[in-house]
Amino acid sequence: MNKAQFGSPWMPYLLLAPQMLIIAIFFLWPAAEAVRSSFYLEDPFFGTGTFVGLDNYRDALSASDYRRTAIFTGIFVFLVSLLSLSIGLMLAVSADRVLRGKSTYKTLLMWVYAIAPPVAGLIGVMLFDQHIGPLVDFAAIFGWDYRIGVNYWDTGITMIIVATWKQIPYNFIFFLSGLQSIPKSVKEAASIDCSSQNRRFWTITFPLLAPTSFFLLILNIAYAMFETFGMIDLIVKDQPGNSPVTLVYKVYRDGFRGNDLGGSSAQSVILMLLVLVLTIVQFRLIEKRVHYN
Amino acid sequence: MKKIALSATFAAALVAAPVYAQTEIEWWHAHGGQLGETVNAIAEKFNASQSDVVLTPVYKGGYEDTLTSVIAAFRGGEQPNIVQVFDAGAATIIGAKGAVIPAEDLIREAGIDFDANDYISGVRYFYADSEGKMVGMPFNASTPILYYNVEALKKAGVTPPKTWEEFEQIAPKIVDAGYIPLSQSHSPWIWTENFHSRHNIPFATNNNGFDGSDGTKILVNNEAIKSHFTAAKGWLDKGWYGFYGAGWGDNQTPFENSEVAMWLGSSGSFGGMLKSVDFEFDATYLPYWESVTTEPKATFIGGAALFAMTGHSDEENLATAQFFKFLSSAEIQLFWHKSTGYVPITSAAYDLAKEQGYYDETPQAEVGILQLSLPSGEFSKGYRMGFYVQIRDVMNREFGRIFAGETDVDSAFDVIETEGNKLLARFAKTSN
Numbered sequence: 001m002n003k004a005q006f007g008s009p010w011m012p013y014l015l016l017a018p019q020m021l022i023i024a025i026f027f028l029w030p031a032a033e034a035v036r037s038s039f040y041l042e043d044p045f046f047g048t049g050t051f052v053g054l055d056n057y058r059d060a061l062s063a064s065d066y067r068r069t070a071i072f073t074g075i076f077v078f079l080v081s082l083l084s085l086s087i088g089l090m091l092a093v094s095a096d097r098v099l100r101g102k103s104t105y106k107t108l109l110m111w112v113y114a115i116a117p118p119v120a121g122l123i124g125v126m127l128f129d130q131h132i133g134p135l136v137d138f139a140a141i142f143g144w145d146y147r148i149g150v151n152y153w154d155t156g157i158t159m160i161i162v163a164t165w166k167q168i169p170y171n172f173i174f175f176l177s178g179l180q181s182i183p184k185s186v187k188e189a190a191s192i193d194c195s196s197q198n199r200r201f202w203t204i205t206f207p208l209l210a211p212t213s214f215f216l217l218i219l220n221i222a223y224a225m226f227e228t229f230g231m232i233d234l235i236v237k238d239q240p241g242n243s244p245v246t247l248v249y250k251v252y253r254d255g256f257r258g259n260d261l262g263g264s265s266a267q268s269v270i271l272m273l274l275v276l277v278l279t280i281v282q283f284r285l286i287e288k289r290v291h292y293n
Numbered sequence: 294m295k296k297i298a299l300s301a302t303f304a305a306a307l308v309a310a311p312v313y314a315q316t317e318i319e320w321w322h323a324h325g326g327q328l329g330e331t332v333n334a335i336a337e338k339f340n341a342s343q344s345d346v347v348l349t350p351v352y353k354g355g356y357e358d359t360l361t362s363v364i365a366a367f368r369g370g371e372q373p374n375i376v377q378v379f380d381a382g383a384a385t386i387i388g389a390k391g392a393v394i395p396a397e398d399l400i401r402e403a404g405i406d407f408d409a410n411d412y413i414s415g416v417r418y419f420y421a422d423s424e425g426k427m428v429g430m431p432f433n434a435s436t437p438i439l440y441y442n443v444e445a446l447k448k449a450g451v452t453p454p455k456t457w458e459e460f461e462q463i464a465p466k467i468v469d470a471g472y473i474p475l476s477q478s479h480s481p482w483i484w485t486e487n488f489h490s491r492h493n494i495p496f497a498t499n500n501n502g503f504d505g506s507d508g509t510k511i512l513v514n515n516e517a518i519k520s521h522f523t524a525a526k527g528w529l530d531k532g533w534y535g536f537y538g539a540g541w542g543d544n545q546t547p548f549e550n551s552e553v554a555m556w557l558g559s560s561g562s563f564g565g566m567l568k569s570v571d572f573e574f575d576a577t578y579l580p581y582w583e584s585v586t587t588e589p590k591a592t593f594i595g596g597a598a599l600f601a602m603t604g605h606s607d608e609e610n611l612a613t614a615q616f617f618k619f620l621s622s623a624e625i626q627l628f629w630h631k632s633t634g635y636v637p638i639t640s641a642a643y644d645l646a647k648e649q650g651y652y653d654e655t656p657q658a659e660v661g662i663l664q665l666s667l668p669s670g671e672f673s674k675g676y677r678m679g680f681y682v683q684i685r686d687v688m689n690r691e692f693g694r695i696f697a698g699e700t701d702v703d704s705a706f707d708v709i710e711t712e713g714n715k716l717l718a719r720f721a722k723t724s725n
Contacts, residue, residue: 041722044364045389050722059715064708065690130537131546149538152697238355240686241539242693257357258682259364259385263719 031272038265049262056266072244073225076160080224083164085216088171089209093201095172096179106176113169117227121234124162128235149236149243156244159235163228170223171216178212179205210290218282225275247271316612318605319373320350323359323597324433327565331632338628339619346612356382356597357682363602367392372602374613377432379597383420384679386600387428388506388724393600394610395422396430396617403614411621415591415665416638418674420598423504429598430617433635435561436592436661437483439580443573445472445554453555453575456583457524464533472554473535475528478544479595480692481685483557483579484525486676487592488518492585493670497717502677506721509678513688514710517585522695522702529696536696539689559595560661564634567655576660578667591667593675596635627651636662679720687712 006012038056042049060066095105112120127135128148139146148155182205190204206213229249236243240253248271255264324332329352336350353359356379363376378386386393400407409417409427415436420429441453449470451463460475467474477483489496494517496502499509528534535553537543548556549570557579566574581589599620601613619625626642629635631651637643643662646652652659678684691705700708 041719043389043723044385045367045392047368052722055719059719064712130543131550147538149540149543150536150693150697152699237538237540237542239539239541239689241689242691242697242699243538253686254683256361258680258686259360259382260680260683260716260719262723 034265034268034272037261038269039262041262044259044261052262056262057270060263060267060270069245069247069250072156073246073248076156076163076228076244076246077221077224079160080163080167080228081217081220083160084167084171085213085220087164088168088216089175089213091168091172092175092179093205095176109172110169112165113173115166117166117230118234120166121162121231124158124165124231125234125237128158128162149241152242152244155235159228159232159244162231162235163224166231167220167223171220174212174216175209178209182208207291211292214282214286214290217286218279221278222275225271315347316345316608317347317349318375318609318612318616320348320375320377320599320616321353321359321363321373322350322377323353323356323379324377325352325354328433328633331629334632335620335625335629338625339616342619343615346615348612348616360385367602367604370604372604374605374609375599375601375616377597377599378429380419380595380675381681381685383429383598384502384506384677384681384720387420387422387677388679388720390724392603393428394603395426395428396599396601397427399601399610399614400617403611403618405614405618411639411641413636413638413640413643413662413665414669415674416594416636418503419594421503423500429600430620431594431596431638432599432620433561433596433629433633434594434638434665435559435596435635436594436665437479437487437557437579438560438576438660438664439555439557439578440548440562440566440574440576440657441555442472442548442551442553443575445470445551449554453577454580455578457521457580458583460580461524461528461533464528464531467554468532470554473547473552474533475555475557476535476537476544476547476553477557478541478559480539481688482595484521484692485513485518485688487579488521489513490592490670490673490675491579491581491589492517493588493590493672494518494585495672496676497678501672501675503674506679506717506724509717509721511678511684511710511713511717513713514706517582519702519706521582522692522705526695526702539693560664561596561633561635563655563657563661564632567634574657576657578660578664589667590670590673592664593673594636594665630658634658636665678717679723680716683716684709684713687716 039051039053040049041052041056091109095102095109098105115123127133128146130136130148130150136146136148146154148158186204186208190200194200194203225246226248228246229252232245232249233252236245240249245253247267251264251267251271254260254267320336322329322332332350336348339348340346351373353362359376360378360382363372363378366372397407397409409425412427412431416431416434417427418425420431421427439453445467446453449463449466449472451466454460454463464474486496494515495512497509497511499505502509525534529536535547537547545556545558545562547553549566551572560576563576579592599617601610601617621639623639623641623645626637626639627645630637630642630646637646687709691700691709694700695702695705
């Protein structure tokens with residue numbers, strides 16, 4: 001085998017440098033700053049403060065609602081990822097099978113993705129509004145007194161629905177392109193061997209989609225965990241009260257609303273560690289089962 | 294050739310442009326929509342009133358957003374001359390010694406007369422330091438009052454309640470008339486902070502926190518407020534009180550839709566509501582418990598104040614002082630009061646409103662200012678606590694849990710006290 005070689009041993013480092021610089025400036029530096037300030041209680045204006053050791057971590061973990069928030073975050077992330085992945089996959093498979101008017105279906109299914117997240121949140125909030133929401137009137141037909149902002153789970157369900165709805169088209173696009181990259185010959189061979197469409201999907205199509213699914217799984221978990229706090233803020237109308245919120249929303253609330261930089265940093269370091277562990281687990285356990293071509 | 298002549302003319306025009314050295318100052322505020330337009334109108338009036346200073350108002354989002362932006366700007370050395378900071382953020386900005394110039398000092402140094410007594414008593418102290426020196430210039434000031442639907446109360450054959458005991462008497466009749474008797478928009482502000490003020494009960498140690506953040510403890514876990522919330526939970530169960538969550542609008546809407554007969558809201562809601570409702574409404578004082586006190590006191594203000602930031606030249610500080618002076622003038626205060634519903638902050642503006650007969654047409658607009666002018670007590674001038682946004686979050690959460698039946702009143706107030714004190718102790722460490 002003939003391997004291409006760089007003339008100078010420094011060349012690869014030089015070529016990597018811009019990327020490394022971006023990682024250093026936009027990830028490593030802020031992360032280090034977060035770790036540093038998590039050990040301090042600072043005056044927000046001057047950045048002067050007291051070194052408090054692990055107090056911020058102790059206070060964050062011992063807050064009476066930390067457990068409740070963590071449990072809701074788990075449920076929220078699990079359901080949003082599961083629902084948006086499975087619905088996205090289902091729609092992609094259906095759209096892939098359609099022969100006539102394919103592009104119309106695709107466009108219709110994708111365009112939610114073009115809606116800006118705050119607008120999506122706002123539409124969701126209006127659909128579920130206590131006083132004017134049509135979906136609240138709909139629930140009332142079945143005798144369900146849907147009270148967003150008052151009832152813990154009514155609010156939680158709304159958040160899960162809105163977050164899922166916003167993410168489905170994203171998954172749909174990736175699954176559809178994944179499906180279209182499966183060679184026609186494989187599909188044809190499979191349809192000769194097996195007449196059950198269902199069985200063909202689970203034994204041939206789904207394993208071949210595994211790399212796409214794995215990639216989407218990681219992205220969806222990150223989405224549900226980190227990118228939904230704006231939508232949550234819209235749903236609780238800036239006043240969380242006793243509504244369910246996620247861990248990231250609390251980081252945002254304490255840091256950006258309450259100016260508690262130390263406390264908010266400690267919470268985000270805890271989250272950073274959590275996500276690190278989660279990612280390692282995902283790569284160790286799940287990636288082994290993923291076959292890249 | 295023609296071209297050269299033309300550019301020469303332009304150049305001459307540029308050089309000859311008026312060379313008055315105008316001082317430019319910037320004002321970051323938190324008012325969008327209709328209120329924002331009124332803010333802009335005030336800035337225009339100020340710019341038109343003189344030729345030395347140009348004031349530019351900049352809308353920075355909600356109260357919290359504005360505070361967060363000004364902190365970031367201050368750390369980058371790019372703070373505006375004036376920033377609007379809300380009540381719950383007062384401890385943060387006043388606690389940051391050296392970030393703001395006290396309004397009183399700024400005005401005096403500019404050689405302008407300043408007399409704290411020009412300001413209405415309920416307004417004067419909230420943004421002052423422990424010696425009573427005014428640090429923030431009160432801007433949009435409001436206080437909680439009781440609004441009522443005139444027809445609903447007439448149908449029920451009752452008069453608006455002065456006390457909560459009276460409320461319990463009339464509530465069943467209002468229910469019979471087909472209304473939910475009561476809703477309320479901001480439990481921490483109305484039913485907690487102003488509850489303490491109205492009943493003259495201490496709300497925190499260290500002179501309600503005004504004497505400094507060191508060792509300040511919240512005194513919210515007391516019998517008076519606990520029995521109030523026990524009663525309120527009872528009202529909710531009996532259908533006398535409608536709870537629509539922690540959001541402001543969700544609790545105001547049912548009143549505007551004539552589903553709720555009485556609503557506890559802000560005196561500043563008056564201007565907007567005049568336009569949004571089609572029924573006759575009136576307002577009265579925040580009710581109190583006769584069993585707790587027979588001499589109810591004044592409430593204090595909510596809303597926000599303007600703070601002059603440090604780090605600017607003397608000319609700019611002088612310009613800021615001139616603007617503060619302009620803002621306190623009776624004409625501007627009356628303009629602000631009439632267009633928004635916020636109370637005027639000076640007695641002169643209040644007198645002018647009376648003189649012009651404003652309250653004969655709209656008596657509701659006077660309720661807030663009358664309530665602020667009631668006799669004040671030792672503990673009625675407000676509070677000063679740090680990390681107060683988070684403390685309010687804890688209150689809202691626990692109140693929501695009480696009303697949802699997830700917790701009882703005693704445990705809820707234990708949690709508010711414990712977590713409140715923890716936050717206060719943390720805040721005290723930030724200012725060392």
